[in-house]
Amino acid sequence: MFAHIFFYRIKSLLRQRSLVFWTLIFPIALATFFKISLGNVMQIDQFEPIDVAVVNNIAYPEFVETMKGLSEGEDRMFTLILGDEQMALNALKEGEVSGVIVPGEPPELIVVKTGIKQSILKNFLDQYAFNQSTISTLAAQYPESIPELMAAMSTSQNYIMETSVTDKPTDPSLVYFYALIAMACLYGSMYGIEEVNRVQANLTTLAARLNVSPVHKLKVFAAGLLAAIVIHYMGLLILLGYMQFGLGVNFGDQFGYVALIVLIGSILGISMGAVISALIKKGEGIKIAVVLLISMLGSFMAGMMIADIKYYIAQKMPILGFINPANLLSDALYALYYYDTHTRLYQNLAGMSAFALIFCTLTYLLIRGRKYASL
Amino acid sequence: MPVFKLCLKIINKNKMVMMVYILAFVMVSFIVRSFNKPSEGLTTYSDTKVSIAIISEEDTPLTKGIETALSRIAEVKSLEGYEDNLKETIQDALYFRALHMVITIPEGFTDAILAGEPMTIKAQSVPGSVESMQVNLLINQYLNLARLYVTADEAIGADALASAIASVMDQPAEVTIINPNPDAVQGDLMPFFFNYLAYSYMFVMILGVSSIMLVFNRKVIKWRNACGPMPSLNMSAQLLLAIAVFAVVVWLILVTLCLVFDSQNAFKTNTLYFMLNAAIFGISVLGLSFLLANLIKGKDASSAVANIITLSTCFLSGVFVPQAFLGEGVLKVASYFPTYWYVKANTQIAVLTRFSFASLKEILGIFLIELGFAAAFIIVSLAVGKRNQLRT
Numbered sequence: 001m002f003a004h005i006f007f008y009r010i011k012s013l014l015r016q017r018s019l020v021f022w023t024l025i026f027p028i029a030l031a032t033f034f035k036i037s038l039g040n041v042m043q044i045d046q047f048e049p050i051d052v053a054v055v056n057n058i059a060y061p062e063f064v065e066t067m068k069g070l071s072e073g074e075d076r077m078f079t080l081i082l083g084d085e086q087m088a089l090n091a092l093k094e095g096e097v098s099g100v101i102v103p104g105e106p107p108e109l110i111v112v113k114t115g116i117k118q119s120i121l122k123n124f125l126d127q128y129a130f131n132q133s134t135i136s137t138l139a140a141q142y143p144e145s146i147p148e149l150m151a152a153m154s155t156s157q158n159y160i161m162e163t164s165v166t167d168k169p170t171d172p173s174l175v176y177f178y179a180l181i182a183m184a185c186l187y188g189s190m191y192g193i194e195e196v197n198r199v200q201a202n203l204t205t206l207a208a209r210l211n212v213s214p215v216h217k218l219k220v221f222a223a224g225l226l227a228a229i230v231i232h233y234m235g236l237l238i239l240l241g242y243m244q245f246g247l248g249v250n251f252g253d254q255f256g257y258v259a260l261i262v263l264i265g266s267i268l269g270i271s272m273g274a275v276i277s278a279l280i281k282k283g284e285g286i287k288i289a290v291v292l293l294i295s296m297l298g299s300f301m302a303g304m305m306i307a308d309i310k311y312y313i314a315q316k317m318p319i320l321g322f323i324n325p326a327n328l329l330s331d332a333l334y335a336l337y338y339y340d341t342h343t344r345l346y347q348n349l350a351g352m353s354a355f356a357l358i359f360c361t362l363t364y365l366l367i368r369g370r371k372y373a374s375l
Numbered sequence: 376m377p378v379f380k381l382c383l384k385i386i387n388k389n390k391m392v393m394m395v396y397i398l399a400f401v402m403v404s405f406i407v408r409s410f411n412k413p414s415e416g417l418t419t420y421s422d423t424k425v426s427i428a429i430i431s432e433e434d435t436p437l438t439k440g441i442e443t444a445l446s447r448i449a450e451v452k453s454l455e456g457y458e459d460n461l462k463e464t465i466q467d468a469l470y471f472r473a474l475h476m477v478i479t480i481p482e483g484f485t486d487a488i489l490a491g492e493p494m495t496i497k498a499q500s501v502p503g504s505v506e507s508m509q510v511n512l513l514i515n516q517y518l519n520l521a522r523l524y525v526t527a528d529e530a531i532g533a534d535a536l537a538s539a540i541a542s543v544m545d546q547p548a549e550v551t552i553i554n555p556n557p558d559a560v561q562g563d564l565m566p567f568f569f570n571y572l573a574y575s576y577m578f579v580m581i582l583g584v585s586s587i588m589l590v591f592n593r594k595v596i597k598w599r600n601a602c603g604p605m606p607s608l609n610m611s612a613q614l615l616l617a618i619a620v621f622a623v624v625v626w627l628i629l630v631t632l633c634l635v636f637d638s639q640n641a642f643k644t645n646t647l648y649f650m651l652n653a654a655i656f657g658i659s660v661l662g663l664s665f666l667l668a669n670l671i672k673g674k675d676a677s678s679a680v681a682n683i684i685t686l687s688t689c690f691l692s693g694v695f696v697p698q699a700f701l702g703e704g705v706l707k708v709a710s711y712f713p714t715y716w717y718v719k720a721n722t723q724i725a726v727l728t729r730f731s732f733a734s735l736k737e738i739l740g741i742f743l744i745e746l747g748f749a750a751a752f753i754i755v756s757l758a759v760g761k762r763n764q765l766r767t
Binding site for chain 1: 465551
């Protein structure tokens, strides 16, 4: 009997096109859009040569030569325009350059707005001015060491050893995809709503008929839930496969764990829908609105629209992160990908399981042993 | 005008769903606004600071000097209280760019510098980022100055060295900030709001128009209307009028929100063009939603279609992510949607400084393209409507 109900639930669920749309097609479409628009986001904060105009003042040939030297080659610092003041200012106003440098003592920088590029230009000019004044001070103070100073001046030593904090690329777009998976998991709640609607006699006529049949209600419900989990999980695996192989989203190399996170996420989503469906006696529209609101708000706070939100919440209101199922899910994926240890992954998995357990228990308590005088 | 009245009634009944998308607009605008403060025409220059943390394994005048020097270009944040999971805290902070660099000054650093020996500071950063470049520049500058002093005077102490460098660094370069066009829109907020408006506008229009058309296209109602005394032209005219009124109301709400959220730029000439652009975009959206409403066959479908069409066009056209970051192929595809042209016009309006015909020519061209889309949508939807009519 269990198998019979199970298979018929599978067939029935697959025929509900709007369920399939929201749990499979919509996340796939959204993932594609994310990829298209975030594909280049890695390059946004990468350094690129700064466009700068230098007023060609013959009184300061050394400065102009220095600028020329820094504007050559592949990993150059600047892209240089040399010209008279009028031309340089025009280039600035047209937005062709980030700043105009007027050589002098000290050199002057002209900008139209502030920003990191302008700050780098200023920092560079400072450096040039500091070098000049240091040399003149030292030369006056220690005339005997001028040759050594000149030699020291001509070389520049690097005092920084840049290391990366992990060997994994810190691709900022991952948060968006992880939050999207969390959303797709929570959208499973639509299956949960459907399953409860199918067994609660006061919700649908179909359920009323089912309740008078000589099958244990738990058996019907369990078979339905299992069918929902199977279908939803299959959909999620398709989504994961599409992200990994179609879009090249990096999940790290522990795919088994990813599959586990998503499985628990699917159960969490479906049980959340079930409990909401059992709690709210009003129409289906309200139920769907509530789960969509929870899923969307949750994913938003897990960084689906603005990644920084996730970090902000983790820093300022960590408790909000712990009670947000979407954040637990996306954080589990993030921790799995980015950390070397599994501690935080397990914490997140434990939180998700706890939520799922609470939801299942609540659902069970809410729908068991109901008797109706009339319907 | 019974048809007109009915349309307004239907819209009124469905207003809650549409309000959600207006509210989403308000919420996003609010968040974006709090993240970047509207810039008032800047007159004094200030450095854009990067965020760093310093882990110093020794405490000497020199390390203090480096810290002070860094505070010119960076906001130095403390890692105190995070010792338990320092590595993961740093990882998180670097991932979300809350810190751009964490530098570790090793023990024995000061002695090595004073002795003129090579020594390096360990820096964990987002590799190759602009911000880490800035910090690198400053630290190297500081220590190369130190090297010059040590070369000149081998017996210089840490105290003397640090104060000497500090006094050198006291005379920074001069920066002049000019505002080439105080009348132009300042900051990026206004263009952002108007771009983002496309999302809410499209969504609300598709939902609203399809909710009306779902009623009118229901078979029994269609049949009943067909045998009523009202000429079909009159009925269509009232229908279109209602939809147009709806479009104008939504336009008013959204534009008002834009102006309120960036009130500083509300009374600039550019803003007028933003509003005009939004209105013209509204006509093409009206056409599009009329077409979609004639194709949609159910309430479930209408929200699915609204989601897919709105999100896809907005993502591809640069509503959420600037067009400059999108690939060429993507933009080529996007140019088949009015949203792309709307965003493109906004981008150009934002930097508009002269309002002569010559400088407006390109923008006016884009307006024509948007109107062309509107015409095409309406013609196609009329054809679809005719086909549907013949079928029933």
